[in-house]
Amino acid sequence: MSVDYQSLRGRSPETLRAAFRAGAYTSHTAGLGAGLLQANLAIMPERYALDFMRFCQRNPKPCPLTGVSDTGNPMMFTLGRDIDIRHDVPAYNVYRDGVLAESTTDITALWQDDFVAFALGCSFTFEHALEKAGISLWHIRNNTTVPMYRTNIETTPAGPFSGPMVVSMRMIDPVRLEQVQTICRRYPLAHGAPVHWGDPTEIGIANADGPDWGDPVPQEPGKIPVFWACGVTPQAAVARAKLPICITHKPGHMLITDIAEDAEVPVFRP
Numbered sequence: 001m002s003v004d005y006q007s008l009r010g011r012s013p014e015t016l017r018a019a020f021r022a023g024a025y026t027s028h029t030a031g032l033g034a035g036l037l038q039a040n041l042a043i044m045p046e047r048y049a050l051d052f053m054r055f056c057q058r059n060p061k062p063c064p065l066t067g068v069s070d071t072g073n074p075m076m077f078t079l080g081r082d083i084d085i086r087h088d089v090p091a092y093n094v095y096r097d098g099v100l101a102e103s104t105t106d107i108t109a110l111w112q113d114d115f116v117a118f119a120l121g122c123s124f125t126f127e128h129a130l131e132k133a134g135i136s137l138w139h140i141r142n143n144t145t146v147p148m149y150r151t152n153i154e155t156t157p158a159g160p161f162s163g164p165m166v167v168s169m170r171m172i173d174p175v176r177l178e179q180v181q182t183i184c185r186r187y188p189l190a191h192g193a194p195v196h197w198g199d200p201t202e203i204g205i206a207n208a209d210g211p212d213w214g215d216p217v218p219q220e221p222g223k224i225p226v227f228w229a230c231g232v233t234p235q236a237a238v239a240r241a242k243l244p245i246c247i248t249h250k251p252g253h254m255l256i257t258d259i260a261e262d263a264e265v266p267v268f269r270p
Contacts (some may be wrong), residue, residue, distance in 0.1 A: 005143055008032055013080065013256050017088045023105050026090045026253075031140040033256035034128045037266060038190060039066055039079070039119035041089060041255060042238065043107075043247040049116040051159025055237060056120065062165050062233035064189045066259070066266040067119035071192050074111060076119065077183030080258030080268050085117045087259045091187055091250035093235070103250055110247065117206040120231045120254035122254050125190035129183050137170055138217045145252035146170065148209035148232050152204030153195070155233065160241035166232040167195060169208065169221040180226065189266055197226040213251040 056063040153165040
C-alpha cells in the first residue's frame with residue numbers, strides 16, 4: 001500500500017524508513033524528517049573507498065562526510081537505529097562503468113561483501129531551519145525535487161575521482177540573503193552557506209530552467225537564484241571514474257538519519 005507525501009510530514013524517522021523499506025513511498029524527502037540530518041549516498045567496492053574518502057576530505061562543501069559503513073555491513077549503525085542501507089532510502093541509482101544502468105527502490109540483490117557505504121550531508125537538512133525562519137521554499141510548497149546543476153567549479157581530485165561541483169538552487173528574497181547565509185553556516189554537515197547567488201552563467205549554468213537533476217522552479221518575482229554545494233557531486237565524479245559498479249541515492253531521495261540536524265558530531269548513541 002502506498003503512502004503520500006503529506007501523510008509522512010511530521011512522522012518519526014522510524015516511520016519514514018519503514019515506508020521506504022516497504023516500497024510504500026518512493027519519492028523525494030524534502031520537507032520530511034524535520035530536525036534530523038538527511039544524507040546523500042555513495043556505495044562502492046572497498047578498493048575505491050580510500051580514494052573516495054580522500055575526495056570527500058578535499059571537497060567538504062559538496063561532500064560533507066557524515067557516516068561510513070564497515071566493509072560488507074549494510075547496517076549504518078553510526079547514523080541511527082536499525083538503518084539498513086540496502087532498502088531504507090526511497091530510491092537508488094546504479095552506475096556500471098560510469099553509466100547510469102538503472103534506478104531501483106531496493107539494492108539487496110546487488111549488495112556485495114566488499115561494499116562500503118558513505119553518507120554525505122544534504123541541504124534538505126538546513127531547509128527546515130529556513131522554513132522555521134519564515135523563508136518559504138518553492139519546491140517544498142509544490143512537492144517537487146529541488147533543481148540541481150553541474151557547474152564550472154572544479155573539485156579537488158583524489159585517485160580516479162574528479163569533476164565539476166554540482167549545486168542546488170533555491171529562489172531567495174535578496175533582502176533575506178544575509179539571514180539565509182547566517183542560518184546555513186550553522187550546518188556545515190549540510191553544505192553550509194551558499195557558494196554563489198545571482199547570475200547562473202557565472203558558474204557555468206547556461207539554462208537555469210533546465211536542471212541536470214530535479215525539477216525546474218519558476219523565476220519568482222523579486223527573488224534571486226541562490227546556489228549551494230550539493231551532494232550529487234559524487235555522482236558526477238563516479239561517472240567520470242567509471243567504477244565497475246557504484247550505487248548512489250536517486251537525487252532528492254535521501255537517507256533520513258536519527259542524527260540531530262545541528263549535531264557537531266554525527267555519531268548516533270542510543
